[in-house]
Amino acid sequence: MAQDKKQVEQITDMEVDFAKWFTDVCKKAELIDYSSIKGMFILRPYGYAIWENFQKILDEKFKETGHENVYLPMLIPESLLQKEKDHVEGFAPECAWVTMGGSEKLEERYCIRPTSETLFCEHYANIIHSHRDLPKLYNQWCSVLRWEKTSRPFLRHREFLWQEGHTMHATAEEAIAETERMFNIYADFCENYLAMPVVKGRKTDKEKFSGAEATYTVECMMHDKKALQAGTSHYFGDGFARAFDITFAGKDNQPHHPFQTSWGVSTRLIGGVIMTHGDNNGLVLPPRIAPTQVIIIPVAQHKEGVIAANEAVMARLKAAGIRVKMDASDNSPGWKFAEYEMKGVPLRLELGPKDIEKNQCVLARRDSGEKVFVSLDNIEETVKTMLDAVQQGLFDKAKRNLDENTYACATLEEVEEKMASQGGFAKTMWCGELACELKMKEEAGVSSRCIPLEQEHLGDTCACCGKPAKHMVYWGVAY
Amino acid sequence: MAQDKKQVEQITDMEVDFAKWFTDVCKKAELIDYSSIKGMFILRPYGYAIWENFQKILDEKFKETGHENVYLPMLIPESLLQKEKDHVEGFAPECAWVTMGGSEKLEERYCIRPTSETLFCEHYANIIHSHRDLPKLYNQWCSVLRWEKTSRPFLRHREFLWQEGHTMHATAEEAIAETERMFNIYADFCENYLAMPVVKGRKTDKEKFSGAEATYTVECMMHDKKALQAGTSHYFGDGFARAFDITFAGKDNQPHHPFQTSWGVSTRLIGGVIMTHGDNNGLVLPPRIAPTQVIIIPVAQHKEGVIAANEAVMARLKAAGIRVKMDASDNSPGWKFAEYEMKGVPLRLELGPKDIEKNQCVLARRDSGEKVFVSLDNIEETVKTMLDAVQQGLFDKAKRNLDENTYACATLEEVEEKMASQGGFAKTMWCGELACELKMKEEAGVSSRCIPLEQEHLGDTCACCGKPAKHMVYWGVAY
Numbered sequence: 041m042a043q044d045k046k047q048v049e050q051i052t053d054m055e056v057d058f059a060k061w062f063t064d065v066c067k068k069a070e071l072i073d074y075s076s077i078k079g080m081f082i083l084r085p086y087g088y089a090i091w092e093n094f095q096k097i098l099d100e101k102f103k104e105t106g107h108e109n110v111y112l113p114m115l116i117p118e119s120l121l122q123k124e125k126d127h128v129e130g131f132a133p134e135c136a137w138v139t140m141g142g143s144e145k146l147e148e149r150y151c152i153r154p155t156s157e158t159l160f161c162e163h164y165a166n167i168i169h170s171h172r173d174l175p176k177l178y179n180q181w182c183s184v185l186r187w188e189k190t191s192r193p194f195l196r197h198r199e200f201l202w203q204e205g206h207t208m209h210a211t212a213e214e215a216i217a218e219t220e221r222m223f224n225i226y227a228d229f230c231e232n233y234l235a236m237p238v239v240k241g242r243k244t245d246k247e248k249f250s251g252a253e254a255t256y257t258v259e260c261m262m263h264d265k266k267a268l269q270a271g272t273s274h275y276f277g278d279g280f281a282r283a284f285d286i287t288f289a290g291k292d293n294q295p296h297h298p299f300q301t302s303w304g305v306s307t308r309l310i311g312g313v314i315m316t317h318g319d320n321n322g323l324v325l326p327p328r329i330a331p332t333q334v335i336i337i338p339v340a341q342h343k344e345g346v347i348a349a350n351e352a353v354m355a356r357l358k359a360a361g362i363r364v365k366m367d368a369s370d371n372s373p374g375w376k377f378a379e380y381e382m383k384g385v386p387l388r389l390e391l392g393p394k395d396i397e398k399n400q401c402v403l404a405r406r407d408s409g410e411k412v413f414v415s416l417d418n419i420e421e422t423v424k425t426m427l428d429a430v431q432q433g434l435f436d437k438a439k440r441n442l443d444e445n446t447y448a449c450a451t452l453e454e455v456e457e458k459m460a461s462q463g464g465f466a467k468t469m470w471c472g473e474l475a476c477e478l479k480m481k482e483e484a485g486v487s488s489r490c491i492p493l494e495q496e497h498l499g500d501t502c503a504c505c506g507k508p509a510k511h512m513v514y515w516g517v518a519y
Numbered sequence: 520m521a522q523d524k525k526q527v528e529q530i531t532d533m534e535v536d537f538a539k540w541f542t543d544v545c546k547k548a549e550l551i552d553y554s555s556i557k558g559m560f561i562l563r564p565y566g567y568a569i570w571e572n573f574q575k576i577l578d579e580k581f582k583e584t585g586h587e588n589v590y591l592p593m594l595i596p597e598s599l600l601q602k603e604k605d606h607v608e609g610f611a612p613e614c615a616w617v618t619m620g621g622s623e624k625l626e627e628r629y630c631i632r633p634t635s636e637t638l639f640c641e642h643y644a645n646i647i648h649s650h651r652d653l654p655k656l657y658n659q660w661c662s663v664l665r666w667e668k669t670s671r672p673f674l675r676h677r678e679f680l681w682q683e684g685h686t687m688h689a690t691a692e693e694a695i696a697e698t699e700r701m702f703n704i705y706a707d708f709c710e711n712y713l714a715m716p717v718v719k720g721r722k723t724d725k726e727k728f729s730g731a732e733a734t735y736t737v738e739c740m741m742h743d744k745k746a747l748q749a750g751t752s753h754y755f756g757d758g759f760a761r762a763f764d765i766t767f768a769g770k771d772n773q774p775h776h777p778f779q780t781s782w783g784v785s786t787r788l789i790g791g792v793i794m795t796h797g798d799n800n801g802l803v804l805p806p807r808i809a810p811t812q813v814i815i816i817p818v819a820q821h822k823e824g825v826i827a828a829n830e831a832v833m834a835r836l837k838a839a840g841i842r843v844k845m846d847a848s849d850n851s852p853g854w855k856f857a858e859y860e861m862k863g864v865p866l867r868l869e870l871g872p873k874d875i876e877k878n879q880c881v882l883a884r885r886d887s888g889e890k891v892f893v894s895l896d897n898i899e900e901t902v903k904t905m906l907d908a909v910q911q912g913l914f915d916k917a918k919r920n921l922d923e924n925t926y927a928c929a930t931l932e933e934v935e936e937k938m939a940s941q942g943g944f945a946k947t948m949w950c951g952e953l954a955c956e957l958k959m960k961e962e963a964g965v966s967s968r969c970i971p972l973e974q975e976h977l978g979d980t981c982a983c984c985g986k987p988a989k990h991m992v993y994w995g996v997a998y
Contacts, residue, residue: 073645075592075638076599077629082642085587085657092588108564109571113554113678114593114631114662115615120555133621136594138631140616141666150556152593152617152631159554163561166552178564183593183661187620199592 079191130250194311202306215299226271241490323384339392469509476504558670558677609729673790681785694778705750720969802863818871948988955983
């Protein structure tokens with residue numbers, strides 16, 4: 041047996057040290073590697089293949105809703121970044137600056153884009169003149185750079201891959217509808233593809249994107265009950281348009297400023313998938329985004345006809361549109377089982393000489409460990425049904441985790457006590473004042489996750505100060 | 520008529536000023552826009568859609584041949600770039616340097632990748648240990664940055680989009696075979712998708728990639744008879760592997776250095792398409808890569824039933840897998856004709872009340888201007904056949920341009936005379952010495968394009984110095 045290639049090593053127990061478990065999975069499932077620059081990671085083929093699946097699904101949804109892809113420069117002149125006051129304050133502290141071109145010192149510093157609102161605004165000022173030029177519905181797939189002090193695979197990279205949508209509209213109503221449309225696409229993507237149930241809401245003023253009037257967010261709960269902000273969609277009003285002097289001639293022939301949105305998700309979502317579904321055997325991938333949905337492992341593969349029978353099943357599954365691979369290497373079955381469990385492949389199909397005689401095979405689910413013998417007749421449909429069951433099973437389990445760890449609290453003390461004993465999301469009434477939000481952070485260690493769109497009336501007064509409440513808010517500890 | 524949206528303006532005559540014609544087309548066909556940083560361009564939706572088609576086709580070919588996509592950081596520490604001597608000499612003069620992260624001066628400068636050999640080598644040193652880890656067949660889609668002094672849309676960007684393949688192999692033979700395989704994929708892509716006939720060959724030592732042992736190139740001839748290097752594939756031997764200390768345990772249990780290749784094509788190919796096929800009405804796109812293959816223009820669209828009949832044809836073409844759009848805007852037919860000619864849409868389909876009565880429509884070819892009435896019966900097949908005819912017609916025309924402007928010369932003087940009077944590619948025998956290559960540049964103004972794989976015996980002596988000839992070489996003026 042050639043097991044020298046790679047030993048399947050133990051990973052840290054997730055209940056003992058979740059953070060260590062997470063980085064172990066990222067490394068051992070070969071999603072990521074480190075580079076020589078702190079905080080800049082390598083997306084290995086398996087990790088990148090997951091991102092490609094995200095891209096394919098989202099790009100189709102963006103195009104279906106009328107968006108077009110573009111590519112803008114990666115560098116922003118410092119003077120351009122400074123045009124919108126709130127925006128520059130938010131991003132300048134974490135910009136990487138280019139100061140030399142070849143051997144010459146540049147006259148002006150350029151930052152590597154941390155996000156591209158300013159570049160899009162500069163371009164829009166050039167191409168938007170009339171109401172006939174609106175809406176502009178652009179999206180960009182690229183990497184951005186934020187010079188963070190700390191880093192973790194997927195969750196906090198100095199450079200990360202993402203998509204950023206930037207749109208311009210003739211009216212505020214239309215722009216707000218776009219902000220909500222894209223936010224709903226993110227929520228749908230998280231729930232129906234990543235099997236990650238979401239809480240949909242708006243950010244408080246404190247947590248809003250720099251320069252935005254409103255930020256919509258989808259918040260997910262990880263296995264360790266911490267929150268992950270999975271995607272955000274921003275409404276800017278005409279603030280940037282004014283700062284960048286973007287005007288169009290309306291139907292009334294008068295100049296107007298257009299209304300703007302931006303929205304983005306990143307490779308951080310891969311971190312969310314790992315932390316939502318993973319277990320002590322490694323990664324667990326929802327079938328809809330798994331690079332390999334079924335791994336076929338021939339049993340007693342040296343015996344006559346075994347490989348051929350396995351290949352025939354593989355061909356049938358492939359023809360049915362299932363992403364399937366076979367491992368007929370000389371590694372031991374035990375090694376192979378552990379390897380594809382680590383990689384989170386949703387289904388394992390085993391087929392040996394006895395199975396061939398009986399016209400059957402074994403299907404083993406990665407999520408539950410359940411193993412069943414099934415007939416090879418109609419194996420395509422059987423596999424598809426089981427993949428759907430895994431997808432649904434993962435969602436249901438994550439939904440239970442979210443529901444069981446979300447609770448109403450009447451006072452700050454109660455939040456503090458529950459967060460210490462249980463973690464998760466505390467929901468309380470809130471007066472809307474920054475002071476109470478800061479106090480919640482200081483005393484209970486939680487930040488506001490969102491003001492959910494689906495409001496509940498838990499009481500009349502703020503859990504913090506006792507003044508009249510304006511909103512119901514979710515609080516939690518966030519990645 | 521609402522023609523205020525955009526006037527179709529005249530572009531410069533290509534025979535009067537080809538360079539100006541080219542930038543006019545880039546702007547007017549809405550492929551590109553300028554940004555505030557010199558040499559950094561914006562790829563607008565139409566330009567980016569062409570690039571997406573290139574990506575789709577090439578990515579599939581890469582994956583079919585066993586390659587996997589990855590993503591490596593965009594920054595290279597200066598010390599890493601310096602590990603391979605020839606490489607750093609070639610690239611350091613045109614690097615953009617990051618010296619500040621947030622408000623802090625970095626201890627070491629990082630350059631934005633001009634190409635990623637060094638980053639891949641660093642990663643390969645971490646993940647290649649045994650002959651079982653080979654080959655590694657990686658590709659990356661990304662942008663790179665080269666701080667050039669001059670710039671032109673598509674042809675010379677400071678930042679440009681490309682793909683870069685980087686592979687490692689156990690033997691030199693295998694690496695050379697890979698270099699040739701990818702080079703052949705590029706040649707096939709240029710000829711069969713972009714309709715650009717190629718000359719396949721190796722670069723001279725002077726023109727090789729910095730650090731490579733051999734560079735294979737596909738060279739194309741533009742409408743103005745200048746050369747465009749369309750794609751290159753490099754064989755590195757084990758030079759980088761030694762410099763980066765990459766070793767693997769062979770089957771003999773001894774340490775060995777692996778052998779390396781890299782290969783890339785970029786958005787520059789879009790420039791090639793424009794300059795190969797374009798005319799005085801604008802862009803002409805080969806159907807296989809055109810974002811829109813057929814534009815439908817309803818005639819007398821206000822009349823009853825016209826829009827519905829046009830939509831029905833559109834639905835049929837769409838269902839047949841044809842990329843089709845309809846323009847039922849209130850712009851005039853004349854405006855629409857000029858607009859889609861400018862954008863190079865291969866076929867225009869016109870359908871009005873009289874056509875509907877006769878169960879026919881008009882098809883107009885963008886390349887030849889030919890207009891024919893065709894039956895709506897079996898319109899799907901008729902359109903497909905005509906798209907194929909356009910594809911072939913574009914190739915044939917470009918091939919004639921290449922053949923008619925490629926000629927054998929016996930002496931340097933002859934090259935000089937022919938280049939001045941006709942331009943194009945001169946082929947001569949060559950001794951292999953740098954001195955003659957430099958003299959050819961100085962006196963005839965041409966650079967060596969390649970040493971074609973298909974050698975011809977034009978004589979026994981070098982056209983420059985009269986010494987015994989080693990190779991037949993193509994010379995030309997290059998973009």
